[in-house]
Amino acid sequence: MKTINKIIIVLLAVFMSSCEDILEKDISNSSVQxxxxxxxxxxxxxxxxxxxxxxxxxxxxxxxxxxxxxxxxxxxxxxxxxxxxxxxxxxxxxxxxxxxxxxxxxxxxxxxxxxEISEDLTNQSVILSSPDIDAYTNLTALTLSWQSLQAATHYVVEVINTTTGQSVYSNTNQTTTIVQLNNVALSAEGVYQWKVQAVNSDNDTQTQYSTRKFSIDRVNPNQPQNVAPANNATLTVNQQITFSWTIPQDSGTVQSPISYVLQFSDNVNFTNVTQQFDVSGTTLQQTFTNPGTYYWRVKAKDKAGNEGVYSGGYKFVLN
The missing domain is CATH 2.60.40.10 (Immunoglobulins)
Structure with missing residues (x-):
């Protein structure tokens, strides 16, 4: 009976591993129009x-x-x-x-x-280069750049803080493809939209505006709180352990996406970090093979480059 059960388990594993292939439609003999x-x-x-x-x-x-x-x-x-x-x-x-x-x-x-790229800009587009689409940053100065259009005599550039509705930069006769935004323009946290239009004043043609957004976030993420395993927990080696934590809501104007750094150490001061993981969510599963006393802690960092402080270290013992 045990042998039959093992065979069934193996067959189920094979079935599950190939299930995705079975469900996908075979398009290998087709062609896109x-x-x-x-x-x-x-x-x-x-x-x-x-x-x-x-x-x-x-x-x-x-x-x-x-x-x-x-x-x-x-x-x-x-x-x-x-x-x-x-x-x-x-x-x-x-x-x-x-x-x-x-x-x-x-x-x-x-x-x-x-x-064929003509002098008429009506059907052309400004290609924005930097910063990336929906970028997050904590910088106090930022460079906007785009690719030049051969037929453009100048560009119209505007930057708006969409959180406040305030225009923080405007130039209707920009002759280069770079704009330096200083700490005055970017003093406030928020979501900013920047847009660029190319103009040919010789034939009175222009492109449509090309737009992107970026976010300014200068608030550090909050300190996480360890949840499980509980402090001073006794656990078993060679068994999967789920580490989990919570974090309070970010109080800043912009909530940048958050990831975490999880550390393990053999001492409470974490002077010797035995393992470290970058984690996208608030859980991590880990198996330990060596018995002993360990500690774990976690900190948050966001996509804008801000980092919080580590949670208090929790102790766990592996037997």
């Missing part, structure tokens, strides 16, 4: 919006762009059925395939197209 650009298209813009039809069973799509020397110059994934890519004037080919966790479709046959 590309819709834009098509063969021979000439695009009057510095940005190409690649588009294709949705495929049943696809989780993501992979787009590749080649120059006329067949060199791969861009490769990106998208969960949508479109993807934007900046390209200088020239001749190109692109292709797309669908993917899921178990399979990938055939690539479309390479599609040839070209881009």
């Amino acid at each position: 590309a819709t834009y650009p098509l063969n021979g298209a000439v695009i009057q813009s510095n940005v190409v919006n690649f588009q294709w039809n949705k495929m049943d069973g696809a989780k993501t799509y992979r787009v590749q762009v080649f120059d006329m020397n067949q060199s791969l110059i861009a490769e990106k994934e998208s969960e949508d059925t479109h993807l934007e890519q900046e390209l200088p004037s020239g001749h190109y080919q692109w292709r797309v395939r669908a993917e899921n966790f178990a399979y990938q479709s055939q690539y479309t046959f390479p599609i040839a197209f070209s881009t």
Whole structure:
């Protein structure tokens, strides 16, 4: 009977490990239908919006762009059925395939197209470079940058604290592609939106505004509180232990995403840290093989670069 039970357990394990593959649709013999650009298209813009039809069973799509020397110059994934890519004037080919966790479709046959960037900015876009989309920072100064447009005579730049609605920087005749924001502009915590528009005053054309947001957060995360195992707990070696903790709500204007640093030590002062883990949530499972007395503590850090203080060390004994 025990032998039969073991066989059943093994079969269940194999079934569960391959369950994801079974549930995924086999798309390996299918092909995505590309819709834009098509063969021979000439695009009057510095940005190409690649588009294709949705495929049943696809989780993501992979787009590749080649120059006329067949060199791969861009490769990106998208969960949508479109993807934007900046390209200088020239001749190109692109292709797309669908993917899921178990399979990938055939690539479309390479599609040839070209881009021509004119003096007319109407269909062009400003490509923002830094900071990243939805960045978090605790800095008192920040550099905004974007890629230049050949036909632009100047740029219009504005930065708004969306938390207060206040414009903290504005320049309608920016001639460089870099703006330095100082501690006066960024004195307050909050979510900031920055936007840039390119203008050609010679032919009175301009792009649409390109926008991004970043958040200023200068409040350190609160001190976590150890929950389990309880202080002075007695536990067993070679058995999985779940360490858990809580943390009070951040009191700052911006609540940056928080992660944790969990430390183990063989002494209460943590002068010898035996193990350290970066943890995204408020639990960690760990198994110990050596008996002895140990201590654990945890601190929080946020995406803006702020760090809190460690919780008090909890003692546990392994037998």
